[in-house]
Amino acid sequence: MQAQDTQNKQSASVLADLDAVRAMIRRHKFNDLVFAGIGLIALMIGLLTLLTLFIDLVMDGYPRFNVQFFSDFPSRRAGSAGLLSAWVGSVLVMAVTFLSAVPVGVAAGLYLEEYAPKNWFSDLIEINVSNLAGVPSIIYGLLALGLFVYGLDLGQSILTAGLTLGLLILPTVIVSTREAIRGIPVAIREAAYAVGATKWQVVSDHVVKYSQGGILTGVIIGMSRAIGETAPIITIGALTFIAFLPPSPVTDVAPFLNFEWLSSGFTVLPIQMFNWLSRPDHAFHINAAATGAIIILVTLLMNGTAIYLRYKIRKNIKW
Amino acid sequence: MVNTSTPIKAESKNLNFYYSNGHLALKNVSMPIYENKITALIGPSGCGKSTFLRCFNRMHDLYPGNKYDGQIVMHPDNTNILADGVDPIEVRMRISMVFQKPNPFPKTIFENVAYGLRVRDEKNHRVVADKVEEALKGASLWNEVKDRLNDLAFNLSGGQQQRLCIARALATDPEIMLFDEPTSALDPIATANIEELMNELRGKLTILVVTHNMQQAARISDYTAYMYLGEMMEYGDTDTIFTRPVRKETEDYITGKFG
Numbered sequence: 001m002q003a004q005d006t007q008n009k010q011s012a013s014v015l016a017d018l019d020a021v022r023a024m025i026r027r028h029k030f031n032d033l034v035f036a037g038i039g040l041i042a043l044m045i046g047l048l049t050l051l052t053l054f055i056d057l058v059m060d061g062y063p064r065f066n067v068q069f070f071s072d073f074p075s076r077r078a079g080s081a082g083l084l085s086a087w088v089g090s091v092l093v094m095a096v097t098f099l100s101a102v103p104v105g106v107a108a109g110l111y112l113e114e115y116a117p118k119n120w121f122s123d124l125i126e127i128n129v130s131n132l133a134g135v136p137s138i139i140y141g142l143l144a145l146g147l148f149v150y151g152l153d154l155g156q157s158i159l160t161a162g163l164t165l166g167l168l169i170l171p172t173v174i175v176s177t178r179e180a181i182r183g184i185p186v187a188i189r190e191a192a193y194a195v196g197a198t199k200w201q202v203v204s205d206h207v208v209k210y211s212q213g214g215i216l217t218g219v220i221i222g223m224s225r226a227i228g229e230t231a232p233i234i235t236i237g238a239l240t241f242i243a244f245l246p247p248s249p250v251t252d253v254a255p256f257l258n259f260e261w262l263s264s265g266f267t268v269l270p271i272q273m274f275n276w277l278s279r280p281d282h283a284f285h286i287n288a289a290a291t292g293a294i295i296i297l298v299t300l301l302m303n304g305t306a307i308y309l310r311y312k313i314r315k316n317i318k319w
Numbered sequence: 320m321v322n323t324s325t326p327i328k329a330e331s332k333n334l335n336f337y338y339s340n341g342h343l344a345l346k347n348v349s350m351p352i353y354e355n356k357i358t359a360l361i362g363p364s365g366c367g368k369s370t371f372l373r374c375f376n377r378m379h380d381l382y383p384g385n386k387y388d389g390q391i392v393m394h395p396d397n398t399n400i401l402a403d404g405v406d407p408i409e410v411r412m413r414i415s416m417v418f419q420k421p422n423p424f425p426k427t428i429f430e431n432v433a434y435g436l437r438v439r440d441e442k443n444h445r446v447v448a449d450k451v452e453e454a455l456k457g458a459s460l461w462n463e464v465k466d467r468l469n470d471l472a473f474n475l476s477g478g479q480q481q482r483l484c485i486a487r488a489l490a491t492d493p494e495i496m497l498f499d500e501p502t503s504a505l506d507p508i509a510t511a512n513i514e515e516l517m518n519e520l521r522g523k524l525t526i527l528v529v530t531h532n533m534q535q536a537a538r539i540s541d542y543t544a545y546m547y548l549g550e551m552m553e554y555g556d557t558d559t560i561f562t563r564p565v566r567k568e569t570e571d572y573i574t575g576k577f578g
Contacts, residue, residue: 118383187422191484193381195435195491196412205434210425316471317425 054296061290069290074242074272081287083294085242086272089158090227092246093268096162097226101169102219106208108170109177109215114203133171140168141235149236156237158246159262164232169222176218180211213313220306224299230270242267269295328354328495328525329375332390334401336370339384344370346549348389352495357517357526359540359557361533363572367549368529372497375400375527376414377407393494412439415488416497420504421480423472423487428464431472431483435491450490458486459516478509482516489524496520498528502535514539533573537561545569 072082112129116122144164148154154163184207192202246264267275269291276288329352336345344367352358360368370379377400379385390399393413400410415435423431432451441447451468455461460482464475472483481501488496498517502510517539520526530536536543537557544554545568553560553569564570571577 185422187418187420188424190378190381191418191422191424191487192434194376194378194411194416194418195438195487196408197434197438198408201438205437206424316473 054293057289057293061286061293064287064290079283083269083272083291085245086267086269088245089266090268092158093161093165093266094223094227096159097165097169098223100163100166101173101222105170105173106177106215109174109181110203110207113178113181114199114207129171129174133175137168137229138231138235140164141232144232144236156265157262158264158266160236161233161238161266164236165226165229168229168232169226172222173218177211177215180214181207183214184210210317213310217306217310220302224302227298228270228295230274233268233271238271239265239267325356326354327351327394329394330392332392334374334389334391336374337386339382344549348551350544350551350554352525352527353542354525355522356541357521357528357539358542358544359536360527360529360544360546361531361536362546364531366546368546369499371546372499372527372529375495375497376416377410380407413493414495414497415491415493416499417484417488417501419500421477421484423480423483425471425473427469428472428483429468432486432490435487439491454486454490457489458482459512460486478505478512481505481509481513485516495525495527498526500529500531545572
């Protein structure tokens with residue numbers, strides 16, 4: 001009887017303890033919930049703002065989402081004005097940007113990471129490269145106006161615009177190249193050196209190949225920033241009303257390539273949008289809204305591609 | 320002190336090594352490496368055995384500020400491979416290495432083994448294919464991978480990856496092969512496979528192996544060197560070191576009283 005009592009008392013005290021522990025866990029878990037709530041709200045502020053903006057643009061611009069909008073030149077009548085010269089201009093400018101920024105940026109990143117001696121000077125360069133990524137884009141526009149338009153006499157051309165935006169995204173490409181290279185384990189490098197490879201063999205056979213995913217991601221993110229840039233393009237003097245296309249880069253006579261388009265005048269999507277937005281006639285604002293929605297979509301598409309490519313390339317590399 | 324009838328393949332002479340932070344990691348290390356024999360380096364962590372091994376293919380040159388003082392002389396050409404005028408790449412062409420953790424390239428099985436030949440500008444497909452097959456056979460991996468040479472190396476198991484790395488090192492017909500704790504990242508079965516493989520290579524290839532597993536040193540090596548705090552404490556044929564060590568420190572380490 002006595003023993004039974006003690007046992008009951010003991011189990012009662014264990015139960016009381018267990019209750020206390022459970023109450024404590026509940027209290028702690030409540031904190032979890034609070035933070036999750038705050039985090040979600042913070043996320044939604046960013047996401048919902050963008051979403052609202054996008055929906056607003058789509059609703060304003062939806063009457064213009066048709067084939068004519070993409071195949072018509074700008075016009076004095078809002079209803080028949082289209083984006084043809086703007087999207088063709090954007091594509092051509094982006095091509096120049098890509099072709100100029102990628103080789104230069106990747107080579108610079110490779111040099112800094114693999115070849116440059118590590119000392120105060122390379123540290124200084126590193127700080128400056130990261131800093132360049134934050135320089136306002138209009139500064140690049142002014143630089144390009146002085147250097148490309150007047151200094152090198154390239155004119156207010158597609159080439160000038162492409163090179164300007166190339167310069168603008170160069171720091172992004174360099175930084176992402178370096179980060180991608182740093183992700184390659186030392187063991188892989190040592191393995192390559194150990195069989196007798198030179199630095200260049202290690203770089204070309206291994207480093208460049210295994211960092212492709214990261215480099216590509218950086219390039220696409222840079223390009224998606226460049227496609228929406230307006231200020232530097234205005235600074236170098238893009239036209240705002242163009243009713244012609246640059247000469248085609250591909251021709252039907254040998255050598256089938258034509259570079260006259262590089263020196264052609266041009267406009268790009270954000271400039272066209274800016275132009276329509278500054279008109280007093282409300283009908284043009286519909287065109288501007290449609291263009292804005294298209295730019296956001298293109299940017300989204302480019303970033304999505306970047307994520308997909310990174311996933312796809314990384315799939316076969318495990319470290 | 321040991322067998323003098325076996326030819327010497329390489330010889331370390333009064334070797335000191337300084338890391339870039341000034342740390343003296345090897346103190347006056349002198350020892351011969353006998354041709355076509357397996358020499359094991361044992362000693363507690365931080366004793367300099369891996370540092371010593373990595374001197375043989377000038378791995379330390381990849382990081383600025385490291386400094387060698389002394390010689391490692393290769394025979395029969397009497398080249399001091401640590402000399403300033405000797406290109407580290409030339410040294411690595413002669414002496415190959417297998418690392419602690421399997422480190423295959425994210426390439427196909429075939430390309431992993433062929434890489435050494437590519438680096439040597441071997442363009443003949445027939446020659447490359449033959450050498451790859453020979454190396455994979457030498458590394459006892461051929462039967463397991465012959466039908467999937469174009470698979471990615473990462474799809475192999477850890478033990479297979481390490482044998483692939485051995486094949487990569489074998490494919491270039493090295494004069495000496497270095498093994499830096501080749502089984503420390505592997506399970507017991509994979510370890511047994513690698514040890515068996517090293518036994519098969521015995522007599523055909525000069526091997527220098529770092530291990531912190533004393534039983535392993537006793538099982539696979541012909542000669543053993545015991546290192547402690549950057550110094551060569553004792554060196555001799557494996558049987559003698561493990562049964563009748565001269566120095567008290569060696570005996571303490573081998574019997575597990577310390578380390």
